[in-house]
Amino acid sequence: MPPTGRRERNKQEKLDRITAAARELFAERGVDEVTTQEIAEKADIGAGTLFLYAKSKGELLLLVQNSMYAEALAVGTSAAARSSDVLEAVMAIVRQVVQCNRKQVDNGRTYLREIVFGDPEEPHHRDALVLTVQTEEAIAEVLRRDAEISAGAATLAHIVSAIMFVSMAATINSARPVDEVVREIEDQVRVLLRR
Template sequence: MSLASQPVGRRERNKQQKLDRITAAASELLAEHGIEDVTTQQIADKADIGTGTLFLYAKTKGELLLLVQNAHYAEALQQGRADAESTRDILDAVLAIVRPIVECNRVQVDNGRTYLREMVFGDPAEPRHAEALSIVAQTEEAIAAVLCRHELVSAGDAATTAHVVTAIMFLSMAASVNAAMSIDEVVRDIRTQVGVLLSR
């Protein structure tokens, strides 16, 4: 019997069930109250575990937010990639990748802005932060692929340009002056900046 086909042990199943309960509880409470107004005790109570157990899975509220948002971000990126495949115009194709990410980030604006802060300034060795950074790298790869597909730039320049595009996107979503902006307004702000970048 190969390792892949061996049944998962009870201990591993219990750990996964706890993680699933924590993720569901954190997702619901963070969406309802926002990161500033929810406590780790509330999340532990909703997940039906002790706070000590909760801290085995995530040491801070920021890590809990990363746990929840990483899954949403990955889904948004998948949607954006699919949308970009059928989009012919290069700027529209880049924005097709960007828009679902902005939508995901703006479900709860404070959570979205905190997620970006945690991702940028958190410990990259911590698994949730590492996962977030991996999703960012995948986003840049998707944007670079669009740029190469349209032969706008060389492969090396495409990677650099994609890095700049994600920086524009993150700054537009995180900036305090943009906190009250709608999704459409944020996307327009990003579109204007990326349009200038791609026209050079």
């Protein structure tokens, strides 16, 4: 791989500062209580520069949450690989995604809304959509272990994903702890898989 030029290193360094500033401020106060100006100031860049990296606060949230989601998916997929029970393996993936999404519940719910209603032409939105596809692929891979459901694994994974996202986004679940949300999802997945 050729060495990265100064311009590219500077761009990456700014992106890293923006991501760190947004992550910290969103975690402290929630996405709705933070302004893009505050993020720019914390990242030590101009507001105009900020918008070169993310065109809206929603895009900034996608940027922050995507990195955490990718990490959670990797941890969940690794845990799933160590489990021989299909339901347990699926739930290993689901649990990590739910925990990631609920570190700051309002941010997590806003993130889900951005995924569904955001502009798919924006790069951070595209990245979020890719993560949802990767989640379904990881779940489908687990489901293919069971010969009885292997043929429908992709469709079942899509349904599991829908169950997970609706459970995380539901207003009725906004105050519920992670374990209760995971248990609700598991109960539905168990019925789906007839376990």
